[in-house]
Amino acid sequence: ERIELWNLENEQFEELVIQPALTYYFRYFRRAPVQTDGGLGWRYIWRRLQEDDDACLQLLRMSLPCFTTLCNMLHTNYSLQPILNISIEESVAMFLRICGHYEVQKDVGLRSGRNQETMQRKIKEVLTVTELYWPYFSGFVRVMDGTHVCDKVKPELQGMYWNHHDNPSSNMMAICDLNMLFTYIWNGAPGSCHDTAVLQMAQQSDYEFPLPPLEKYYLVDSGYTNKQGFHAPYRSSRNRVVRYHMSQFLVWLSS
Secondary structure, three states, X not given: OHHHHHHHHHHHHHHHHHHHHHHHHHHHOOOOOOOOOOOHHHHHHHHHHHHOHHHHHHHHOOOHHHHHHHHHHHHHHHOOOOXXXXXXXXXXXXXXXXXXXXXXXXXXXXXXXXOHHHHHHHHHHHHHHHHHHHHHOOOEEEEEEEEEEEOOOOHHHHHHHEOOOOOEEEEXXXXXXXXXXXXXXXXXXXXXXXXXXHHHHHHHHOOOOOOOOOOXXXXXXXXXXXXXXXXXXXXXXXXXXXXXXXXXXXXXXXX
């Protein structure tokens, strides 16, 4: 009876202690690597991004110079660090692909040649440093901007619809949410109207115009006035010139 009792206790001990310990060990300490190419996928992607500007815009939602500047800024000002086999560019690119394309972390890891533990750790690092930007954008709920759509109008109306691009158009104003989905469009202004005038027309003519909630604001282009509920870019002064558009950078670089 004592032997049977001892055997029974051993079985219980093995079931309650030994088996869970072995399961934990094989699951977390003796894992087979998900990826064995060591970032080979990312090296191919990075080469494509450097060779094809359109591929970079499509994958990262920004140009290569802009992406490089962002990586340098996160490294210099916010202490984002590379590790032995993962560069800052790869970490930021993985983060942008998940945020910009709603890609699943597992899919990004498979294409980049990284396992899930590495993916989770590096994305968390990038998220931590990018959160430092958030105080500058707290309260931001949507984006508003205007665009010109070419029109064919009668000769006697061309003066009204003639814009600064030297062609007749309609000045359309659009509002997008954080998911890059259009939530409002106003198409009632000729091309000669300034963006600020288009906003005034929309607010006066449409009683359902979606004003930002209290203590919230829309990010707007420099063509709009910086006022309550609408946050426009910082305007250049005599001592400090701020360039927001690519054409301004090109003129500055060529000078």
